[in-house]
Amino acid sequence: xxxxxxxxxxxxxxxxxxxxxxxxxxxxxxxxxxxxxxxxxxxxxxxxxxxxxxxxxxxxxxxxxxxxxxxxxxxxxxxxxxxxxxxxxxxxxxxxxxxxxxxxxxxxxxxxxxxxxxxxxxxxxxxxxxxxxxxxxxxxxxxxxxx
Ligand SMILES: Cc1cc2nc3c(=O)[nH]c(=O)nc-3n(C[C@H](O)[C@H](O)[C@H](O)COP(=O)(O)O)c2cc1C
Numbered sequence: 306x307x308x309x310x311x312x313x314x315x316x317x318x319x320x321x322x323x324x325x326x327x328x329x330x331x332x333x334x335x336x337x338x339x340x341x342x343x344x345x346x347x348x349x350x351x352x353x354x355x356x357x358x359x360x361x362x363x364x365x366x367x368x369x370x371x372x373x374x375x376x377x378x379x380x381x382x383x384x385x386x387x388x389x390x391x392x393x394x395x396x397x398x399x400x401x402x403x404x405x406x407x408x409x410x411x412x413x414x415x416x417x418x419x420x421x422x423x424x425x426x427x428x429x430x431x432x433x434x435x436x437x438x439x440x441x442x443x444x445x446x447x448x449x450x451x452x
Pocket of ligand 1: 315370371
C-alpha cells in the first residue's frame, strides 16, 4: 500500500497530536508510516522513497504569517526535499481569531505545488483544540485521494 511520511512542526503539542492520529490512520490503512518532528529533520532528500508526504504545521505571528519555528528551516529549504511528482497533503492547527487562520497550511501547500508536488486539494485547518474524529476522517480522505 506504499510508504508515507508525516512531518510536523508543533510548539504546544496540538499539531503533534493530530500528526500522531494521522500516522495511525495511515498505518491502519496499510501504509508503512514514518512520523517525524520537523525539529529533527533535514530537508535534503527528505521525501525520497515516499508515496505520500503529509506536512503538519501550526501558524504563529500576528500581522504576517509565521510558520511554527521548527518548520521554518524545512520550509526555507523545501526545494531540496525531492517533492517533484510526489503526493503531498497539508494540515495544521490555528486559531480563527487571527487574521491569517492557519496561514502556514496554505503557504506550505503553495510552495510544495510550485515545486511540482501533486498537492491533494484537501487542506485541514483545525480551529482550537484538536478534534481526534476530525483528524481521523481527514486522514482517511487523504488515504483515499492518494491511492
Ligand atoms: C502569539 C501567537 C500567534 C498566533 N498566530 C496565529 C495565526 O496567525 N494564525 C492562526 O491560525 N493561529 C495563530 N495562533 C494560534 C496557534 O497556531 C494555535 O494555538 C495552535 O493550536 C498551536 O499549535 P501547536 O501546539 O501545534 O504549535 C497563534 C498563537 C499565538 C500564541
